[in-house]
Every structure is written in structure tokens, then in C-alpha cells.
Amino acid sequence: MNQLPFFITIPLPDWLTERLAVPMHLHDDEARMRFVIELSRENIVCGTGGPFAAAVFRAADGMLVAAGVNSVLRLENAVLHAEVMALMFAQARLGSHTLRTGGGIHELVTSCEPCAMCLGATLWSGVARLVCGATREDAERAGFDEGPVFAASYAYLEQRSIAVVRGVLRAEAAAVLDHYRESGGVAYNG
Template sequence: MNTKAHVLTITLPDWLQQRLATPVYLHDDESRMRLVIDMARENITCGTGGPFAAAVFRASDGMLIAAGVNSVTRLNNAILHAEVMALMFAQARMGSYSLRGTGAPYELVTSCEPCAMCLGATLWSGVRRLVCGATRDDAERIGFDEGPVFAESYAYLERRGIAVVRQVLRAEAADVLDQYLRSGGIVYNG
């Protein structure tokens, strides 16, 4: 029997682990988005995954709790999108399956509007706010299929108590997607 089928190891790229070794506090959407965009760009430059990054911040003081970059191709796992990675590592750090039950409210900042899967993960994660950079249209323009995401999807998040802010530094975030396309990056679900 292949024991690999019974063990799953999910890691961040070495370069990101090193960046996360020092505490980070960022107090506004633009600063947080710049960090996330920089991580997405570094993921391309280092050849460690797709052009997406996300981070979870504690709302009260801007502390970076966890970050994730797209790791689909690096770890051969279709669900390891940046948002899922950031949320998994945040929940592990906080010791809870829901960030809602850990005291302070948390926010997810993502370099691109989430795909259908990541919107679902956002809903169940316990974050109270979602901040997005590039749009779904930006991702689909370079070939990614974002799945069934509708205006109603965001309205539903709002009704469930998750504030949504979109198109923060959109041009800068979309430029990372274009960089990925120019570099010959794999569009694994298009």
C-alpha cells in the first residue's frame, strides 16, 4: 500500500516562511493589499505557484496572523488556493476551526476576488471582513476559471456578517496576473 495516500503535508514555500518569521502589523487596506500583492509576485518569481496570495489579519491591531500563496502546482493539490492556505494556517495558529470563536474579529485580504471554492471557505472560516484586489474578470482574462461566483454570492456574505471590500489596488493586483501570463505560468483550471 502507498503510504503517501494516507499522509498529507501542507507547507508554505521557504521564502514565505522566512518572511513570516518577523511579526507584521499593518493598519489599513492598502498596506495589507501591498503585502499580499508582493507575496503573489514573489510566488511567481520563485516558481513556487500561481499568481495569487492571501493573508489573515487581526482587525483590532492589524497583526498578520497567517499568509498563504497559491500552492496548487507546487504541492499537486487542486484545493491549495491562496485563500484556503491562509485560512488553514490562521485556524491552526489560533487553535480553532472557526476564527469567529477566537476572540477578536479577523479579516481576509486576497490579491484577487475568490473563486467559488474560496468564497465557500471564506464563509465558513469565521472571518468578519473580506478585502479583494484584482477582479474575477481579471483572473478569467488570463485563462483561470473562477467557477459560479455571482453578485448574489457577495450579497450572501454580507448578510452573514462578512463585510466585503473589492478592487483595492486592483491595477497593481491585475498586473501580477499579467506577469504570470507573460512568464508562461500554468493556468491549471482554464
């Protein structure tokens, strides 16, 4: 066994850093969802991770603050889901532990409804809105275990002033999950 690590480096895939080099403003849920679905598809095509992507946008003007793709297998770290990646990079960019500060209200757009871990991260992140594409059932059909997520989980987010929108471009987002499963992609839970 190796020595204890003293720091962890979490790089985005090269193709994604190139894609994010140009500032971007997307002004509606469908445009933002199309963007994260494209990222989820590209993550599979480039062999850099699972079929999930997420992005944080500033609500007022649609500015892309940060994006993330699933990096569990690439970086051998079970917590590096797309939502967690996007939230970490957004908080780093804004220099704050909460997305309720740093220049406005922020939204998390994710290609699939979050798993239990990512719902928790969403709650604590400070986003004011969560927009989802594919459903939990779509992810489970592809072999993923989403953990203990209940209707009450979403109700709790709403009670905490986090608006939730589900099913945006669901068919397109679910098609990426189906493609991943059909092409032999690894469902890496546990």
C-alpha cells in the first residue's frame, strides 16, 4: 500500500477544458440541457467517463460558471460524479463555499436526476434551482444504483428554496444512458 496522500488533484478531461475555453451564455433550460447532454455524450465518445454531465449557470444571464462530467473511473474516485464536479469547479471559480454568493443566483443543470450523494451536494451547494434531464429510472435501466432518493427528497429541496425542474429533454438524455449500456459501459456503483 502506498503512503497516505496529502492532496488530491481533480483535472477535467482535456477535451472539456478546450470546450470551456470560450465564454458561453445559454438563456433557457433546453439550451442548457442540450449543452450538458452533449458533454455526457462526448465523455463516452472520448472514453473519459460515464454517461453523465452537469453545469452551473448564473441565472440572470445564463453565463456558464462551470461544468463537470462523470470522472469516477478516470480518476478512480467514487465521489466524482458530474454534479459534484460542476459544483466544486463553480465554487472554486467564485471563491466561495456557497453558490448563493459570488455574483448572483446559480442553477445546476444535470443530464440525469441526481443520485442520493449528488442530491445532498446540491442541497449544500447553494444553488437556487436544479434542472434535470433523464430520470432515476433511466439511469437504473442503464445499470446504475441511484441510492435512497425519494419524492420527499425533492420536496425537501423545494422547502429549502431550491426550485426543481425535471424531465427537460428527457428522451435525448436517456438515449445517452441507453447508448452507454448498449456499448458495454461499466456501471461502477459500489
